[in-house]
Amino acid sequence: MGDLFAQALNGLSYGVLLFLLSVGLTLIFGMLDVVNLAHGSYYMLGAYAGLSLIAATGNFWLALGLAPLAVGVVGAVVERTCLRPLYRRGPLDQVLLTFGLIYVFEDLVKWIWGGRIRSIPTPELFASSVNVWGAVIPSYRLFVIGFGLAMAVALWLVIERTRLGAIIRAGVYDSEMTAGMGINIHRVFTLVFAFGAALAGLSGVIAGPIQSAYPPMGASILIPALIVVVVGGLGSLKGSLAGSLLIGQAETFGKAWLPGASMLIIYVVMAVVLLVRPQGLFGRALK
Amino acid sequence: MAQLTRRKFLGGASAIAAGAAAGPWVLRAHAQGAPIKIGLVLPYSGVYAVLGESITQAMELVFARENWTVAGRKIEMIKEDDEMQPPVGIRKTEKLIESDKVDILTGPVHSGILMGMRDKVHNSKTILIVSNAGADAISRERCSKWIFRTSFSNWQPNQPMGGWVAKNVSKDVFIMAPNYQAGKDQLGAFKETFVPAGGKLVGEDYPKLGETDYAPYLTKVRQSGAKAVYAFFSGTDAVNFVKQYDQFGLKQSIKLTGAGFLTEPDVLPAQGRSALGVITGHFYTPLLENPTNVAFVRDFRAKFGGKMPDGFACQGYDTAETIVRALKAVGGNTQDKEKLVAAIEATAFESPRGPFRFDPKTHNVIQPFIYIREVKEVAGGLNNVPFDKVADVRDPGTGCTLPA
Numbered sequence: 058m059g060d061l062f063a064q065a066l067n068g069l070s071y072g073v074l075l076f077l078l079s080v081g082l083t084l085i086f087g088m089l090d091v092v093n094l095a096h097g098s099y100y101m102l103g104a105y106a107g108l109s110l111i112a113a114t115g116n117f118w119l120a121l122g123l124a125p126l127a128v129g130v131v132g133a134v135v136e137r138t139c140l141r142p143l144y145r146r147g148p149l150d151q152v153l154l155t156f157g158l159i160y161v162f163e164d165l166v167k168w169i170w171g172g173r174i175r176s177i178p179t180p181e182l183f184a185s186s187v188n189v190w191g192a193v194i195p196s197y198r199l200f201v202i203g204f205g206l207a208m209a210v211a212l213w214l215v216i217e218r219t220r221l222g223a224i225i226r227a228g229v230y231d232s233e234m235t236a237g238m239g240i241n242i243h244r245v246f247t248l249v250f251a252f253g254a255a256l257a258g259l260s261g262v263i264a265g266p267i268q269s270a271y272p273p274m275g276a277s278i279l280i281p282a283l284i285v286v287v288v289g290g291l292g293s294l295k296g297s298l299a300g301s302l303l304i305g306q307a308e309t310f311g312k313a314w315l316p317g318a319s320m321l322i323i324y325v326v327m328a329v330v331l332l333v334r335p336q337g338l339f340g341r342a343l344k
Numbered sequence: 345m346a347q348l349t350r351r352k353f354l355g356g357a358s359a360i361a362a363g364a365a366a367g368p369w370v371l372r373a374h375a376q377g378a379p380i381k382i383g384l385v386l387p388y389s390g391v392y393a394v395l396g397e398s399i400t401q402a403m404e405l406v407f408a409r410e411n412w413t414v415a416g417r418k419i420e421m422i423k424e425d426d427e428m429q430p431p432v433g434i435r436k437t438e439k440l441i442e443s444d445k446v447d448i449l450t451g452p453v454h455s456g457i458l459m460g461m462r463d464k465v466h467n468s469k470t471i472l473i474v475s476n477a478g479a480d481a482i483s484r485e486r487c488s489k490w491i492f493r494t495s496f497s498n499w500q501p502n503q504p505m506g507g508w509v510a511k512n513v514s515k516d517v518f519i520m521a522p523n524y525q526a527g528k529d530q531l532g533a534f535k536e537t538f539v540p541a542g543g544k545l546v547g548e549d550y551p552k553l554g555e556t557d558y559a560p561y562l563t564k565v566r567q568s569g570a571k572a573v574y575a576f577f578s579g580t581d582a583v584n585f586v587k588q589y590d591q592f593g594l595k596q597s598i599k600l601t602g603a604g605f606l607t608e609p610d611v612l613p614a615q616g617r618s619a620l621g622v623i624t625g626h627f628y629t630p631l632l633e634n635p636t637n638v639a640f641v642r643d644f645r646a647k648f649g650g651k652m653p654d655g656f657a658c659q660g661y662d663t664a665e666t667i668v669r670a671l672k673a674v675g676g677n678t679q680d681k682e683k684l685v686a687a688i689e690a691t692a693f694e695s696p697r698g699p700f701r702f703d704p705k706t707h708n709v710i711q712p713f714i715y716i717r718e719v720k721e722v723a724g725g726l727n728n729v730p731f732d733k734v735a736d737v738r739d740p741g742t743g744c745t746l747p748a
Contacts, residue, residue, distance in 0.1 A: 059567075060563070060567050062561045063567075064560055064563055067557075067559035067560055067563060068560075070559070071559065080748065093345065172389070172390070172391070172394065173392045173394055173610070173613075173614075174391060174394075174579065174580055174583050174611055174614045175613075175614050176583055176614035176615070176616065178616060179591060184591075185590055185593065186432070186591060190537050191391075192563075193563075193566060193593060194587075194592070195590065195591035195592055195593070197591060198559070198591075204716070263557075266587075266591075267556075267557070267584075267588065267591070268556045268557075268580075268581035268584050269584055269587075269614050270614075271391045271580050272390070273354045273390060273391065274580075277554060277556070278556070295480035298546070308557075309557075309559065310558045310560075312551065312560035312561060313560040313561075313564060316549050316550060316551075317550075319551075319552065320523075321550050
């Protein structure tokens with residue numbers, strides 16, 4: 058029983074990381090209609106910006122606050138200069154562009170930080186492990202769980218309870234109609250894209266002490282994030298959270314109980330969801 | 345026969361001359377002997393680029409010592425990036441053999457690339473000196489008279505560790521490696537001596553290659569009642585595994601041991617203090633005190649901005665040293681390949697790792713020692729400090745029948 062609970066906590070911490078990464082992806086997807094394959098690059102940029110900020114200030118918490126801002130600025134610039142001219146073109150052009158951006162960012166990171174494997178040290182405050190009802194878990198992972206769930210609540214409040222959130226929801230539903238209502242939809246696009254990138258950057262810093270930082274790290278995290286988006290439903294905050302937690306648990310218990318088939322589990326979950334609910338757990342029914 | 349090769353060579357040389365419009369230069373070059381071309385198939389991009397870089401740098405160190413000339417012929421290195429992808433590595437191998445017509449090939453890091461290269465090299469009778477990839481098969485049923493290996497077979501660093509861990513650490517061990525051929529090879533070799541020494545495997549897991557979250561496995565380790573873990577991981581896997589092992593608080597109660605790659609200098613800085621106390625077996629550590637290694641470490645650091653050489657650099661050093669010595673032995677004649685193969689086979693010298701020689705049965709290096717090392721804080725940061733060793737580790741070479 059202690060075993061089950063310990064694995065559930067492991068799955069929760071992994072799921073929460075996936076949530077922070079995929080929520081930006083799903084909002085960008087839902088609102089801008091852009092399959093942003095370079096989303097993992099912002100995750101990578103976050104980790105590296107975090108590394109530099111920690112090296113400069115010695116303070117993990119400062120890096121956690123500042124790195125996402127820097128990544129958000131990069132996201133805004135990319136949206137204004139690269140993506141905006143492509144909105145009227147087909148999805149293939151956007152996929153090609155964002156796919157190309159993966160390589161640009163990867164080389165940029167190699168150029169600035171080098172190709173060596175790096176890693177963000179665990180903050181002193183959470184360096185040990187703790188016993189939670191018989192389950193031993195690193196205290197840092199408990200922090201990740203708490204922080205991620207708090208972010209989910211905060212995001213929900215913004216999207217469901219503020220004027221900006223209403224505009225974003227309207228934009229996800231029908232961006233042309235929203236523009237027709239007198240909203241400067243382009244400004245909202247930039248904001249959402251920058252915000253999504255900043256969240257990816259944030260998850261890069263958060264994941265830093267658990268995982269290593271290396272140039273193709275963004276590409277390897279992209280697949281699970283895309284699966285979460287598909288499972289949860291495009292453009293849905295709730296879907297992104299539910300999808301992340303589901304995939305987090307499925308992958309963790311797969312590794313623990315069916316190690317031989319663990320790589321398959323998340324794909325099986327995705328296939329089952331697609332068969333039963335093609336629009337994803339919380340997605341709008343397909344037109 | 346000599347006439348024929350000479351004519352053929354002149355034909356090739358004048359074709360180049362016509363192409364480059366540099367006739368007199370080529371004629372002069374021929375008078376001294378055309379350059380000896382050494383083709384390198386290594387990763388120069390991605391995470392494993394640091395391995396390719398270490399191997400290449402150490403080779404350059406040796407060739408520079410010889411003024412890039414051996415037996416009156418210039419040495420020319422042709423580097424190809426295999427991107428750690430078998431199709432790319434195999435394509436680059438074909439390019440080096442067919443269009444560059446290299447005299448000697450070296451590389452790769454990836455065992456999958458090595459297995460893909462094997463038949464191309466064997467059938468074209470190209471000499472390949474493997475400078476990293478450890479696939480056991482190349483010293484066993486897939487061995488070839490044209491293929492040598494200066495690095496290791498996966499079996500070599502692991503087989504002595506099984507008995508050593510059972511005797512000196514614990515008999516209740518959980519073993520773990522990535523789910524691919526090298527991972528299974530390495531743990532298989534560990535089991536060969538661990539079980540007969542009275543060891544009991546309390547658990548065994550194969551996470552996927554490139555795993556980022558080891559939490560589910562680490563929870564299983566804690567629940568298994570293991571007194572020690574033996575692991576083979578490298579690259580980012582090694583960083584993630586060692587860091588998370590420490591974060592889960594396992595290090596104090598369950599000793600972490602493994603194959604040397606777990607804490608090599610390519611991953612040690614990223615692991616930081618999480619790696620302290622980890623015990624590994626490997627054929628090299630820069631802290632060895634033999635005179636060849638002391639000079640190697642000094643020269644390597646002087647040439648490459650203070651960088652410490654690692655096991656990969658030692659492999660590069662031994663590859664280049666083998667090439668230089670064998671070419672000197674045959675007077676720079678790369679046309680008579682049978683003779684060159686015999687010269688390589690007979691090459692023996694003092695390597696930074698100890699007395700270096702090939703096993704004539706398999707063309708694989710006989711490891712003079714597998715050093716048992718512990719990660720400690722020493723001058724210059726964290727490093728693998730040797731404190732015990734097992735001598736003369738020779739791959740069994742089962743199924744390899746090289747012509748004598």
